[in-house]
Amino acid sequence: MNGEIVFILEPDAGRVTVESSRVASKLAKEIERDLGQGNALNCARPISAFESSFVGNSDETQAADSDNLHIHLFRLYHDSAVDGAGRRSVVQVAGCSIRCAGCYVPETHERTNGRLVSIDEIIAEIDEQRERHDGVTILGGEPFDQAASLEILVEKLKAKNYHVAVYSGYTLESLSARECESVNRILTKIDLLIDGAFDRNLTKNAGEYRGSSNQRLIRYPISKTKMTDEKTESTISDEKKRKQSEARFNEFIAECLDEGWSPTKCPHGCVVEPDGVCPHDFKSVALELGFI
Amino acid sequence: MPEIEFKIDTETGECQTEIKGVQGAACEKTAQQLKQLLGAPTIDQKTKEYFAKPEIKRQVKGK
Numbered sequence: 001m002n003g004e005i006v007f008i009l010e011p012d013a014g015r016v017t018v019e020s021s022r023v024a025s026k027l028a029k030e031i032e033r034d035l036g037q038g039n040a041l042n043c044a045r046p047i048s049a050f051e052s053s054f055v056g057n058s059d060e061t062q063a064a065d066s067d068n069l070h071i072h073l074f075r076l077y078h079d080s081a082v083d084g085a086g087r088r089s090v091v092q093v094a095g096c097s098i099r100c101a102g103c104y105v106p107e108t109h110e111r112t113n114g115r116l117v118s119i120d121e122i123i124a125e126i127d128e129q130r131e132r133h134d135g136v137t138i139l140g141g142e143p144f145d146q147a148a149s150l151e152i153l154v155e156k157l158k159a160k161n162y163h164v165a166v167y168s169g170y171t172l173e174s175l176s177a178r179e180c181e182s183v184n185r186i187l188t189k190i191d192l193l194i195d196g197a198f199d200r201n202l203t204k205n206a207g208e209y210r211g212s213s214n215q216r217l218i219r220y221p222i223s224k225t226k227m228t229d230e231k232t233e234s235t236i237s238d239e240k241k242r243k244q245s246e247a248r249f250n251e252f253i254a255e256c257l258d259e260g261w262s263p264t265k266c267p268h269g270c271v272v273e274p275d276g277v278c279p280h281d282f283k284s285v286a287l288e289l290g291f292i
Numbered sequence: 293m294p295e296i297e298f299k300i301d302t303e304t305g306e307c308q309t310e311i312k313g314v315q316g317a318a319c320e321k322t323a324q325q326l327k328q329l330l331g332a333p334t335i336d337q338k339t340k341e342y343f344a345k346p347e348i349k350r351q352v353k354g355k
Contacts, residue, residue, distance in 0.1 A: 008295050
């Protein structure tokens with residue numbers, strides 16, 4: 001992999017973010033000379049000095065492990081540009097039952113490395129920093145190891161209309177197979193699931209927000225799961241069903257694009273006019289393949 | 293939040309520019325301005341988000 005420098009300009013905020021990977025220190029110093037001293041930003045492999053991140057004030061001794069109103073939190077940080085679309089506030093939980101080889105954050109594996117923090121306290125911190133993010137990402141550790149607490153956290157975030165993304169080392173299929181009501185309800189509520197265990201042999205071209213190429217971006221994951229909670233099922237309105245269908249279509253398009261298809265490059269091999277699309281447009285193909 | 297991302301490969305010098313969070317005509321206008329500054333791109337393509345908008349109407353033409 002070649003060295004890479006990414007400049008992100010935010011015209012509204014008047015901010016420039018510079019991210020570098022495998023770049024010579026001389027070049028990094030030149031950028032700093034031209035743009036001035038920067039502030040450290042979190043990255044996919046978090047830097048060890050992360051003193052400003054929120055770890056909560058709750059006293060562990062006052063909350064039992066079984067209390068779902070608390071969650072084992074490793075840290076909470078803001079302004080992440082790598083953990084989902086836009087700027088994210090990130091809730092990183094402590095404790096992981098998967099422990100992938102080569103994990104970038106092994107320090108999150110033990111629950112004892114985090115603190116049991118009140119979910120309301122986490123929400124308050126996220127609310128307070130509302131201007132600094134476009135959405136919230138929950139990662140770990142393994143968030144679904146604390147499914148009951150995660151459900152409450154997700155529910156409270158969605159009640160405030162936040163875009164919520166969750167990472168899990170478990171696949172959507174294995175999460176659905178648990179037939180756990182909390183897990184199913186989480187999957188109905190979140191906007192994006194990034195699933196699959198990290199595989200250090202598949203880091204090349206992993207894709208946006210992912211650590212390895214086996215991991216998937218799944219928008220509105222409930223559209224692929226079978227609801228087991230009758231109460232939840234009965235509350236799904238036609239509007240929700242329409243949205244689910246739309247989400248499946250959008251996901252299908254994203255998958256097509258990942259495969260190199262586009263409206264001007266039909267999977268059927270049609271030659272397409274520059275200003276048009278072939279009869280096999282995405283919607284037709286999606287219908288044909290039973291995606292919608 | 294609108295963003296313009298410039299990704300520069302330090303070995304090949306290739307620059308990949310992506311406009312995020314700017315919709316419709318404003319995005320096209322921003323892209324035009326960037327092309328004026330940086331020159332014509334070797335590859336010019338819409339992002340996934342552009343195609344993912346459900347309200348987009350496509351012109352369908354047969355072969």
